[in-house]
Each structure stands twice: as C-alpha cells, then as structure tokens.
Amino acid sequence: MEIIRYTEEWKEEWDKFVLESNNGTMFHMQKFLDYHEPGKFKFDHLIFLDKGNIIALLPGSIIDGMFESPIGxxxxxxxxxxITFSKAMEIVEALIDYGKKNGIKEFMLTAAPMIYEEYPNQSLDYAMLWQGFSYKLHYISSAIKLDPQRDIIERFSPTIRRNVRKTFRDFKLRVEANDNYEEFYPILLENKARHGVKPTHSLRDLRRLKELLPDYLKLFMVYDGENPIGGSLMFYPNKNVALCFYNMLKYEFAHLKPIQRVMYEVVKDATERGYxxxxxxxxxxxxxxxxxxxxxxxxxxxxxxxxxxxxxxxLYIKL
Structure with missing residues (x-):
C-alpha cells in the first residue's frame, strides 16, 4: 500500500470513490470543497493505493505540522x-508511516457519526486506537431515526404535536421548497447575530454550493401569508442521512412556531425520499x-x- 498526494487529475476518481464508499459524505467530495474561493485553504488531501487501486481517501490540510481533517x-x-479489520489496520499503519516520513507531527481526524455509514463498521476506529490514536474531543449531536411505518406527528412530544396541528388549522402558515436564498439569508444573519456569531457560509457560498451540488441541498422556507418568517436549509450528505444545517426563524414570529412546522416538513420529506x-x-x-x-x-x-x-x-495522535 502506498499513499500519494491528491492532484486534480484524480478528481473524478476521488468523487466516484466517495459516492461508492461505506462512510463518505458530500463533505469529502472535491466537488463540495470547490465551493471555497481559490486560495482560502491549502489542501493536502491523501490517496491510499493498493496495487494501483484506491483503497481509502483522506481530505485535509497540514497546518504547522498537524494534518487536520476536515478543513473547510x-x-x-x-x-x-x-473493509475488513486487517485492511483497516494496514491503512492506519500506512498513514502513520507516511506522517513520520513526511514531517507530519500530529493527526487530528473528525469523522461523520456512525449513522452516516451504510454498514456500521468500527474497524477503522479500533485500528486507530490500537496504533496510538486517542479520543481528543466529542460533540453531542441529535438524530431522528426515520420509519415510514410510523406517523410522524405522533412521534413528537404532545406540545409539539399540538403546535404543528395548530399551524395547519389556524394560521396562513405554509412551507415551500424553493431556492429563495435571498429571503433566507437575512434571517440566518439575524439569528446568528443573536448569539454573537456569523454563519458558516456567506450568501455567495450557498449559491455556489447549490450550483455545484444541486441535488444535495434543499431549502424549506416558512411563510406567514407572503412574508418569509423562517426556514430550514437541508444538506443530503449521502443516501443515509438528511442533515438540518440551518434552522432559522424571525423571532417576532416565534409564537407561530415556524421551526416546529418546518421540522415536521423536513422529516416527512426525508422519510418519503428513503433516508x-x-x-x-x-x-x-x-x-x-x-x-x-x-x-x-x-x-x-x-x-x-x-x-x-x-x-x-x-481522534488524535502525536507522532
């Protein structure tokens, strides 16, 4: 097994491998990373080859001697x-050896949660831990396991059920899937400002992502009559998981419960589409x-x- 640096001529094969992989997501694809403005990041992606065939990929960047993944x-x-456990051991061994030979002092790797895997397989995690990696950080996330046989509203808490049904019955509230990012972005900015932060993406970024990966993004806007009052921007990182990347509302309309209604709509949509x-x-x-x-x-x-x-x-290791 050998490891080589990614170059542009591998782009098509790289993205094809991600799409066919067990644990890859849109965030690993070169087409996704292309949304960044040129020069924003210096990438040092790695390709693992076994007898000339791609066996693994590692996107990321070397910063002050540390290889970090993801970047951007x-x-x-x-x-x-x-892969088998023995192959996972080979991949990790090759990565550590590559790092030592190329002046990399540390690796910091953050994978997608296990729900993104087509077949749950923790071989890589164990192989990394066995060969010297340790857990550096954990974040708690939340996910809804979808079930087309269950009524969606009945799964919600009693208060949420009442509020969602009220939006159907009493208000002019409606949810529309569209590409009105110009309506959504001011709401996003206002929400983030309340917490003293800025959005991960600029309006230009969101437009660029929609252009590069039209099937991987879907914007659900919530309207009170014709007035946009909230929305949910969904990413579809792979065929297993639909990701609520932004859930935002105009707070003066919080009493109408736009987030509760749009959550119902995105769960319904993802369930119907087979996620x-x-x-x-x-x-x-x-x-x-x-x-x-x-x-x-x-x-x-x-x-x-x-x-x-x-x-x-x-997962982290210091070499």
Missing amino acids: ASYGSIVTKD KYVDIGVSQDTKADNPMTPSMSLIEFKEKFDAKAIMRNT
Whole structure:
C-alpha cells in the first residue's frame, strides 16, 4: 500500500470513490470543497493505493505540522468502502508511516457519526486506537431515526404535536421548497447575530454550493401569508442521512412556531425520499470554556422531535 498526494487529475476518481464508499459524505467530495474561493485553504488531501487501486481517501490540510481533517467542511477523516479489520489496520499503519516520513507531527481526524455509514463498521476506529490514536474531543449531536411505518406527528412530544396541528388549522402558515436564498439569508444573519456569531457560509457560498451540488441541498422556507418568517436549509450528505444545517426563524414570529412546522416538513420529506436519519446537528454551549459543554435546552428541544443523541468524535495522535 502506498499513499500519494491528491492532484486534480484524480478528481473524478476521488468523487466516484466517495459516492461508492461505506462512510463518505458530500463533505469529502472535491466537488463540495470547490465551493471555497481559490486560495482560502491549502489542501493536502491523501490517496491510499493498493496495487494501483484506491483503497481509502483522506481530505485535509497540514497546518504547522498537524494534518487536520476536515478543513473547510463538517466531516472528514478516512473514507473507505466496507473493509475488513486487517485492511483497516494496514491503512492506519500506512498513514502513520507516511506522517513520520513526511514531517507530519500530529493527526487530528473528525469523522461523520456512525449513522452516516451504510454498514456500521468500527474497524477503522479500533485500528486507530490500537496504533496510538486517542479520543481528543466529542460533540453531542441529535438524530431522528426515520420509519415510514410510523406517523410522524405522533412521534413528537404532545406540545409539539399540538403546535404543528395548530399551524395547519389556524394560521396562513405554509412551507415551500424553493431556492429563495435571498429571503433566507437575512434571517440566518439575524439569528446568528443573536448569539454573537456569523454563519458558516456567506450568501455567495450557498449559491455556489447549490450550483455545484444541486441535488444535495434543499431549502424549506416558512411563510406567514407572503412574508418569509423562517426556514430550514437541508444538506443530503449521502443516501443515509438528511442533515438540518440551518434552522432559522424571525423571532417576532416565534409564537407561530415556524421551526416546529418546518421540522415536521423536513422529516416527512426525508422519510418519503428513503433516508434513514435526519441529523439535527450538534448541541454545544458555544459560550462555555469547555467546547464539549452540552447545551441542555437545545438537546431537550430536539428530543421533543424524537431525536436521540449521537456523537461526533475526534481522534488524535502525536507522532
């Protein structure tokens, strides 16, 4: 097995491998990473070859001697097909050897949660831990396991059920899937400003992502009559999981419960399209000193939609 640096001529094969992999997501694809403006990041992606064939991929970047993955994305780490444990051991051994020979001092790798895997397989995790990696960080996330045989509203808490049904009965509230990012983005900016942060993406970024990966994004806008009052921007990272990347509302319309209604719509849509989970994202207290500090109120809100806790883990090694 050998490891080589990614170059542009591998782009088509790289993305094809991700699509056919067991644990890859849109965030691992070169087509996704292309949304960044040229020069924003210096990437050092790695390709693992076994007898000339791709056996694994690792997107990322070397910064001050540390190889970090992901860079410019939500999820990273090593992408493979449904490999055996012995092959996982070979991949990790090759990575460590490559790092030592190329002046890499540390690896920091954050994979997608296990629900993104087509076949649950923790061979890579164990192989990494056995060969010297350790857990550096954990984030708590929440996901709804979809079931087409169950009534969606009945899965929600009694309060959520009442509020969603009320939006059908009493208000002019409607949810529309469209590409009106110009309507959505001011709501996103306002929401983030309330917490003293800026969105991960600019309006230009969102337009660019929709252009590059039209089937991987879907915007659900909530309207009170003709007035946009909220929305949910969904990413579809792979065929298993629909990801709520942004759930936003105009707070002066919070009494109309637009987020509760749009959550019903995105869960319904994902269920009908055959996804296995809806990932509602991490729930950390961003104002706490410890980045692992859970946001109890956010977690409890997500649990009202029958979401369960999943973890996003970061593995680290110092060579």
